Amino acid sequence: MNLPLESAYKLLMGEYGPQGWWPLFDLRQPDSQELDLQRGYHPGNYHYPQSEKQCFEIAIGSILTQNTSWVQVERALENLHQKGWLTPEKIVKADESSLKQAVRPAGYYNQKAERLQIIARFFLERKERRLSSSPPERSELLALKGVGPETADSILLYAFHEPEFVVDAYTRRLAVSLGWLQGCESYQEVKELFVAALPRDVHLFQEYHALIVTHLKKCPAHPKVQTQPPFYRSLKEKGCLLASLYRELA
DNA sequence: AACCAGGACGTGA
């Protein structure tokens, strides 16, 4: 079975262009006309993160965004930024209650505050051992409370440029709606589908995941989980890109 | 006014 994963990628890239993930707070240009730049995206520039601080910010964001929309994460990051807390040192030392207050907009603020301190401790420890320049093992990320498979892969892919494909709810939904999956597959199985069909390329992996999210945000044309066989009809009627995706791939 | 958002963990079968 040879699924057209690259064709889908080309269509998405042709439609939306490079997404400039992962957005970085201290990269924001408030005066820019481009909303992307205002919000810290850096389309076409793959040279980020450029500092340990930016690297850490990606890790923080990946925790905060768990089952939460990105605008909420931006508010939490805003709070942390205003306190000057977007570093492992500050997060570790922060008192519990004000950290919770800062993180509150992102939801689950009790657990997320705790888990931010856990991952901050991890970053700090790596820094003290002068390991910051080399990527952590996936297994040691997974060992941290609050870091599951998606968060680990996000950190590795976007913060450390490791070729790990990120699978999230959108990825699964797209794959299911295109008939590539049934929907009941495990994280690893979904990941394998993409990794096996694509060249192991960091920029490709970064853009593919970002494009999937962008597309399904813009075109939430399908139910959360679609376990039925491919269903072209309902989507053609939506008039969104996914319809053309279907026609191309049919 | 339900439903969902760039999940992960703890528990019991």
Added chain:
DNA sequence: TCACGTCATGGT
């Protein structure tokens, strides 16, 4: 291993 409840704020 796996299904299920829990965590929580703010948009549509």
